[in-house]
Amino acid sequence: MFTKTLLSTIAAAALFAASASAICPGYKFGVSLPSNNGPWKVFDNNCNTVQQAPAKNACTGGVFDCNSAQNAPTALHIDGHKYACSADPNHDSCDGQSIQVCVS
Numbered sequence: 001m002f003t004k005t006l007l008s009t010i011a012a013a014a015l016f017a018a019s020a021s022a023i024c025p026g027y028k029f030g031v032s033l034p035s036n037n038g039p040w041k042v043f044d045n046n047c048n049t050v051q052q053a054p055a056k057n058a059c060t061g062g063v064f065d066c067n068s069a070q071n072a073p074t075a076l077h078i079d080g081h082k083y084a085c086s087a088d089p090n091h092d093s094c095d096g097q098s099i100q101v102c103v104s
Helices: 002-019
Strands: 029-032 040-044 049-053 064-066 073-078 081-086 101-103
Touching: 029 073, 040 073, 049 073
Parallel strands: none
Antiparallel strands: 029 040, 029 101, 040 049, 064 073, 073 081, 081 101
16 A cells, blocks of 8 residues: 555656746746747746847847847846857747747
8 A cells, every 4th residue: 555655656746747847947048039020038937928029129129149140049138137048959838939049
């Protein structure tokens, strides 16, 4: 009886841990790039929108530093801090938007 209860507890804990994964494991934020000229959105690991920038000036509006083509963020400026952006194959999605870069 004890073994069965222990195994059930371990299985439940593993299932909970898997369902509580972050959008960018090991990072502070994730960024979705615009679709249909929508805003670039910054999400925390609970999929709450914490910042957004209009697509037309996302790279020039002071929120993001971008690559030379001005189509992908390389850094995020939020709350007086500058965070590096990088691609991560373990990213997820929020609000139906794929996370393009993770922010540390």
